[in-house]
Amino acid sequence: MGNMIRQKSFGVSAGLFLILLLAPSFLPRFYIYFLAVIFVTALLAMSLNLCVGHGMLFQFHHGVFYGVGAYTTGLLLAKTSLPWWLAFVAGPLAAAFAGLLIGMFCIRLSRLYFGMLQISLGSLIWAIAFRWYGLTGGDDGIHGIPIPDFIASTTGAYYFVLIILGICLVLLYLIIKSPFGSTLQAIRDNPERCAAVGINVRRHQLKAIVIATFFGGVAGVLFVVVEGSIFPDLLFWTLSLEIFIMCLLGGWFTFAGPILGAAFIVSLRTFVGTYTEYWTLILGIILILLIFFLPEGVMGYNYRKLFRSRTKYATASQAE
Amino acid sequence: MEGGQITLAALSVTFLVGLSRAMILFIVTSGLSFVLGILRVPNLAHGSLYMIGAFAAHSIATLFGGGSTGFWLALFLAPLVVALVSLVAERLLFCHLYEREHLMLLLFTFALMLILGDLTKMVWGADYRSIMPPPALQGFISIFDLPFPKYNLFLLVIGPLVAIGLWLFSTRTKMGKIARAAAVDREMVGAIGINVSWVFAFAFVIGCLLAGLGGALVSPTISVTIGMDHNIIIEAFLIVTIGGLGNMWGAMVGSLIFGITQSFGVLFWPQFAIVFPYLAVVIVLTLKPTGMLKSVW
Numbered sequence: 001m002g003n004m005i006r007q008k009s010f011g012v013s014a015g016l017f018l019i020l021l022l023a024p025s026f027l028p029r030f031y032i033y034f035l036a037v038i039f040v041t042a043l044l045a046m047s048l049n050l051c052v053g054h055g056m057l058f059q060f061h062h063g064v065f066y067g068v069g070a071y072t073t074g075l076l077l078a079k080t081s082l083p084w085w086l087a088f089v090a091g092p093l094a095a096a097f098a099g100l101l102i103g104m105f106c107i108r109l110s111r112l113y114f115g116m117l118q119i120s121l122g123s124l125i126w127a128i129a130f131r132w133y134g135l136t137g138g139d140d141g142i143h144g145i146p147i148p149d150f151i152a153s154t155t156g157a158y159y160f161v162l163i164i165l166g167i168c169l170v171l172l173y174l175i176i177k178s179p180f181g182s183t184l185q186a187i188r189d190n191p192e193r194c195a196a197v198g199i200n201v202r203r204h205q206l207k208a209i210v211i212a213t214f215f216g217g218v219a220g221v222l223f224v225v226v227e228g229s230i231f232p233d234l235l236f237w238t239l240s241l242e243i244f245i246m247c248l249l250g251g252w253f254t255f256a257g258p259i260l261g262a263a264f265i266v267s268l269r270t271f272v273g274t275y276t277e278y279w280t281l282i283l284g285i286i287l288i289l290l291i292f293f294l295p296e297g298v299m300g301y302n303y304r305k306l307f308r309s310r311t312k313y314a315t316a317s318q319a320e
Numbered sequence: 321m322e323g324g325q326i327t328l329a330a331l332s333v334t335f336l337v338g339l340s341r342a343m344i345l346f347i348v349t350s351g352l353s354f355v356l357g358i359l360r361v362p363n364l365a366h367g368s369l370y371m372i373g374a375f376a377a378h379s380i381a382t383l384f385g386g387g388s389t390g391f392w393l394a395l396f397l398a399p400l401v402v403a404l405v406s407l408v409a410e411r412l413l414f415c416h417l418y419e420r421e422h423l424m425l426l427l428f429t430f431a432l433m434l435i436l437g438d439l440t441k442m443v444w445g446a447d448y449r450s451i452m453p454p455p456a457l458q459g460f461i462s463i464f465d466l467p468f469p470k471y472n473l474f475l476l477v478i479g480p481l482v483a484i485g486l487w488l489f490s491t492r493t494k495m496g497k498i499a500r501a502a503a504v505d506r507e508m509v510g511a512i513g514i515n516v517s518w519v520f521a522f523a524f525v526i527g528c529l530l531a532g533l534g535g536a537l538v539s540p541t542i543s544v545t546i547g548m549d550h551n552i553i554i555e556a557f558l559i560v561t562i563g564g565l566g567n568m569w570g571a572m573v574g575s576l577i578f579g580i581t582q583s584f585g586v587l588f589w590p591q592f593a594i595v596f597p598y599l600a601v602v603i604v605l606t607l608k609p610t611g612m613l614k615s616v617w
Contacts (some may be wrong), residue, residue, distance in 0.1 A: 105602070109609045112362075116561040117609075119554060120601035126597045237554055241364075241430065248427055278442065284434035288413065291420075291428055 012218050020162055026156045033226070036158045038266045039165045040222045045174055045246040045258035047215035052244065053252035054176055056188040060115035062243055064102075065213040067235035069095040069220025071129060071136065074230035080146045084148040087160055095217025096210050098125070103209035107202050119237055126235035141231025149238050151225055161222045173255065175211060185207050208287030249290075326587065329464030334587045336463065340472035342579025343479025344538050349556045349563075349571040350486055351530025357566025358503040358523040359418070365409075366430040369402050369528045369555030373535025374544040376401040376442045381451045381539075388454035390540065395536050402532025403525050405436075410524045415517055437549055446546050453540040471540055477594035478537065482530070486568055489526075499523045555597070562604040564611035573612050577604065 024032050045068050051059040073091035076082055078087040102121045106114050128134045151160040175181050187194045188200050195201050224230060233239065242265065250261030352366045377398040386391035409432060417428055453471045460467035490496035502509040504521045510516045559578050563570025576598045585596035604612065
């Protein structure tokens, strides 16, 4: 049964991928750009969800790693004559390194404190990028970054982003289904028992953070490819909060949920944003409606599945 | 200062400037901490209420001619406007959600933050505004021959007053005691015939009132504009965390650390002054992972 569902969802995603590959031949240019933005954001949300959904680590400032990846690649392309592929590889590696450093500080702390320490460390990086005019262009950022010719056009960028996204999603799927991923989810569900059977809990969580930040950095590189610019808002905490909300919206205990959340928020910003500057008001109202009338839709039904083992919660929710 | 020479006088004035900045931060964060301690809700909309307080203060002060009366009325009425907004939000929406999971409450306050931010933009627009302090508080006094704004002196007085008032309220009045009891065991408090829902509403409104007061107090010192909610809320959360969640005196300690490191940063390395408070938070949380003082959580 489970196997059949897996085959089915594999078929659906393969079909979807094929349609997206053909999309540039029948969609106008604006929609191609729009889809590329969704792909970048989706990869960012997916990478965050490795920590949040599968590891229950409150990674509150994931946007920083996106920004570090984008800034590293953007600066290397704009200010040095290094070959482009080196700049592209350096971005995710720098993000993963930042993830390792920040993770080593944060991992000792429990949930909310973990998130808060991460916000302050991330804000440090934001403040430096924001003020170091000589290197980063300060609050203006850097625009018109030279992108290699074969991906400089909208269609070229679209294909590049789509293919990288496809590869990353397969990798993330394999990671989550690997023994490492299972261990991570076991730690999420019961850290004490995992520690008791001899799993090094913190080492596993740190590994998850490094992997997630690596993919966050990949998303940052893709951002540079699509937009050709970098600016400090990429590192600001409101963006981090936004991607956190994407994970919650789409269902954070599901694999593909964050993609839906990202697509939803990016579409809202793009389409409602053209009619009114108050699109966040609409987002706020939609969120409140979801919280009141469709709480299962917000969290995904898996929320209950996770807590089913915790008898107190299960009886309390059934009694309602 | 001049010629790279940092004198004792400059250090003490910098210290006082940091202290007065800390008082504003304290007034805002004590409200956040109060709500966090009693309702156990991290209220992301707190910064938006602070922003509304600042805008409301501007409007009220302008309405009454911008002079002395205008300012004092603004200081009195703007927090009440904010309290009213928060009361409506609480009774209409928030009070139905207390039984939900924490992340859901966080999501709700995020939605509230988005809505209040856009409503503020609709009502007041995206212009920069500033109001003048009353004539008695304008100008400078001289401390070691260096100018120090009189208004900051006023802040140095009002900060401790708010701290003492809040402390007396939560430890000496019946309402404060009930609120703290409801935080620990809401079922028991309900069982002895107290309407817990209204107790929570009251605590929420008190916390938001303090946000409004902070906004009204800060409005003469900065330019009031859209986006100030995003800056203050993150600072407030960090302060609450390094102080100890829900602990009022912790909010005081955290605000002092934040305000003073910020002003010394301006003295020593202006370009990267905004880095220092974050650095201080990192150091505190690395040394004491659960904050300086005892958390009520």
